[in-house]
Amino acid sequence: MILEVRDLVTAYGLGAVINGISFDVEAGEVVCLLGRNGAGKTTTLRSVMGLTSPRSGRIEFKGEDITGRQPFEAARLGIGYVPDDRRIFPDLTVEENLEIVRRVIRRDGQWTLERVYRLFPVLTDLRANHGSGLSGGEQKMLAIGRALMGNPTLLILDEPSEGLSPLMVKTLIEAIRQIQREGVTLLIADQNVKFARRVASRGYIMEEGNICHSGQLEELWANEQILRRYLAV
Ligand SMILES: Nc1ncnc2c1ncn2[C@@H]1O[C@H](COP(=O)(O)OP(=O)(O)OP(=O)(O)O)[C@@H](O)[C@H]1O
Numbered sequence: 001m002i003l004e005v006r007d008l009v010t011a012y013g014l015g016a017v018i019n020g021i022s023f024d025v026e027a028g029e030v031v032c033l034l035g036r037n038g039a040g041k042t043t044t045l046r047s048v049m050g051l052t053s054p055r056s057g058r059i060e061f062k063g064e065d066i067t068g069r070q071p072f073e074a075a076r077l078g079i080g081y082v083p084d085d086r087r088i089f090p091d092l093t094v095e096e097n098l099e100i101v102r103r104v105i106r107r108d109g110q111w112t113l114e115r116v117y118r119l120f121p122v123l124t125d126l127r128a129n130h131g132s133g134l135s136g137g138e139q140k141m142l143a144i145g146r147a148l149m150g151n152p153t154l155l156i157l158d159e160p161s162e163g164l165s166p167l168m169v170k171t172l173i174e175a176i177r178q179i180q181r182e183g184v185t186l187l188i189a190d191q192n193v194k195f196a197r198r199v200a201s202r203g204y205i206m207e208e209g210n211i212c213h214s215g216q217l218e219e220l221w222a223n224e225q226i227l228r229r230y231l232a233v
């Protein structure tokens with residue numbers, strides 16, 4: 001098991017937003033957290049990354065207890081994180097955005113500028129452009145490429161398909177498959193189950209800070225009631 005989350009409770013202020021969820025991700029898998037607006041997907045991912053401290057529960061990464069660790073520690077251990085708002089550096093060029101992560105995280109591995117450019121050829125022509133000049137889709141590719149420069153073994157993507165054109169979604173799906181083939185495990189939060197079933201094998205459906213269903217994506221997809229009740233199609 002690469003990631004094991006047990007009885008996770010996370011709160012903002014007084015009210016618990018995550019009510020004691022448990023889930024696993026196995027090495028090599030692509031797993032999706034699904035659920036409507038406000039279900040608790042982002043908070044769950046932030047808890048794993050150490051951006052929001054859990055109130056209780058336990059998070060293990062490769063058998064090591066990382067509950068409550070700082071985000072940079074999670075990154076150094078091999079967790080990459082792409083937030084839903086991307087957070088690329090607008091005043092740095094594409095290439096500088098990529099380089100900076102390698103320098104800060106300093107994890108050796110297979111991901112280099114060349115590999116990232118091969119994964120996202122569109123970034124090659126933009127390498128000298130400032131982050132601020134990129135389209136939303138290009139920023140997303142850059143944010144994923146940047147996270148890969150830290151050579152993560154687990155890559156966390158929050159709402160990767162949100163706001164992308166159909167063509168960009170296709171590029172993204174191909175890229176995620178390629179990343180998985182390179183041996184990276186992925187945990188993805190997305191509202192779009194159509195997208196999720198193209199990339200993930202298993203899914204957990206969240207509602208109001210709980211996991212209400214889990215299973216193979218194809219099973220969830222085939223269940224009309226679940227689709228209608230919990231998911232956006
Ligand atoms: N910084 C915050 N302070 C207080 N409450 C928050 C904060 N961030 C999120 N919440 C609340 O926590 C709950 C879960 O939000 P979260 O962002 O984790 O859901 P989500 O599933 O990622 O939703 P979305 O699909 O909109 O991204 C929501 O009720 C939200 O209003």
Ligand SMILES: [Mg+2]
Nearest residue numbers: 041042084159
């Ligand atoms: Mg979210």
